[in-house]
Amino acid sequence: MAPRLAPFVWRDVTQVHVVPGVLVVLVVLAVLYAWAQHRVPGWPAGRLVAFLGALATLAVATQSVLGIYDRSYFSDHMIQHLALIMVAGPLLALAAPLDLAAALAAPVRRALDSPVGRALTHPLIAFAVYFVFIPLTHLTGLFDVVLTHPAAHEVEHVAFVAAGYLFFRAAFGIESGQHLHPGLRLVYVMAAVPVDTFTGLALAMSSHNPFPAYRTLAPLGSTPASILANVHLGGAIMWIGGDALMLAWAVPIAWAWVREEDRRTAELDARLDAEGR
Numbered sequence: 001m002a003p004r005l006a007p008f009v010w011r012d013v014t015q016v017h018v019v020p021g022v023l024v025v026l027v028v029l030a031v032l033y034a035w036a037q038h039r040v041p042g043w044p045a046g047r048l049v050a051f052l053g054a055l056a057t058l059a060v061a062t063q064s065v066l067g068i069y070d071r072s073y074f075s076d077h078m079i080q081h082l083a084l085i086m087v088a089g090p091l092l093a094l095a096a097p098l099d100l101a102a103a104l105a106a107p108v109r110r111a112l113d114s115p116v117g118r119a120l121t122h123p124l125i126a127f128a129v130y131f132v133f134i135p136l137t138h139l140t141g142l143f144d145v146v147l148t149h150p151a152a153h154e155v156e157h158v159a160f161v162a163a164g165y166l167f168f169r170a171a172f173g174i175e176s177g178q179h180l181h182p183g184l185r186l187v188y189v190m191a192a193v194p195v196d197t198f199t200g201l202a203l204a205m206s207s208h209n210p211f212p213a214y215r216t217l218a219p220l221g222s223t224p225a226s227i228l229a230n231v232h233l234g235g236a237i238m239w240i241g242g243d244a245l246m247l248a249w250a251v252p253i254a255w256a257w258v259r260e261e262d263r264r265t266a267e268l269d270a271r272l273d274a275e276g277r
Helices: 010-014 020-039 045-063 065-069 074-095 097-104 106-113 115-120 123-138 142-148 150-172 182-204 224-276
Strands: none
Touching: 010 065, 020 045, 020 097, 045 065, 045 074, 045 150, 065 074, 074 097, 074 150, 074 224, 097 106, 106 115, 123 142, 123 150, 123 182, 142 150, 150 182, 150 224, 182 224
C-alpha cells in the first residue's frame, strides 16, 4: 500500500511526478510518428500537431501533480480521466495513427481490413465500449482494484486513452473504415453525453463513500466526511466537465456537417444547371 500523502495545497501545483519509462515511451512515439509522416508523401502536418498534443496531454495527466494525487483524491482522478479520454483520445483520433501505420506496413492494413479489425473499429463497437467502460470503471468495485494495484492503475490509463480514441475515431470520421453520415456523427456524440451525466450524478449524490480504499489512501487527516465530499466533487467534475468537453467536440463535428451539406447542395445546383442547359 502506498504511503499516505500530505493534503494538497495550491503551492503543490508545480510539482512533477516523473516516471522515466513513461517519458521514454512518449518520446519514442513522437519520433516514430514524425518519421512515419516523413515517409508518407502528402500526410497533413496538422495530424502531427494533433499527435504531439495527445502525447503532451498524456505527459501532463501522468507526470504532473495530477499523477501525484490521482490515488489520493477522487476529484484529481476525475480530472486526469477527462484529460485522457476526452482530450488525449480525441487528439489521437485527429492524428489518424492507424492509417499512417497502414500506409507504411501492409500487415497493419491487412489487419484493419480483416473481419476482426473492421469489428474493433466499427462505430457501434466504439460506442458500446464507451457506454460500458465509463460506469464500469467508476461505479463498481473495479475502481478499488485500480486504487490498490499500481499496475492496474497504469493499465486503466491506457484503457482511458484507447476508449477515447476509438469513440472519437468514429465521431470524426477521418480514418478509413466504417463511416457515419456527418449528421449522424453529431447524434453519435450527443448520445454519449448521458453516460457521463448519469455516472457523475450517481457519484455526486452518493450518500456514502463507494470506494473503501480511500480510507487508507486519502491524504493524512482526511475524515469520512471529507472523503465523501471529494467523491461528490469528483462526480460533479465528471458530470459538468465531461458534458462540457463532449459538447465542445460536437462543435467542429456540427461545422463539418454544415460544410458537407453546403458542398452537396452546390454539387446538386451545378448538376441541375448543367441539365437545364
